[in-house]
């Protein structure tokens with residue numbers, strides 16, 4: 001298990017395994033956030049606390065919720081509004097730097 005944390009520590013994530021790859025997405029929001037996404041099934045990520053520590057931003061078709069820490073503003077993760085989608089994105093920038101360095105860097109041009 002590895003841990004990720006926002007800058008102030010109000011949002012933590014306990015994640016089943018280190019990512020093999022992290023994705024730099026060129027879509028309109030990700031390029032502004034500067035996030036590196038590591039994708040997981042939601043069951044592999046435990047959010048601490050489970051609710052209440054983040055604010056949500058949704059845009060466009062509003063299929064995704066982008067979460068940020070209410071206190072320090074760090075982008076922490078995204079989750080699908082449709083809870084049957086077995087995929088979420090964790091901002092690998094919140095993981096220890098050596099874990100990010102060890103992962104393969106993928107670059108995609110996301111939609112929008």
Ligand SMILES: [Zn+2]
Pocket residue numbers: 006007008009010011069070071072073074
């Ligand atoms: Zn924070």
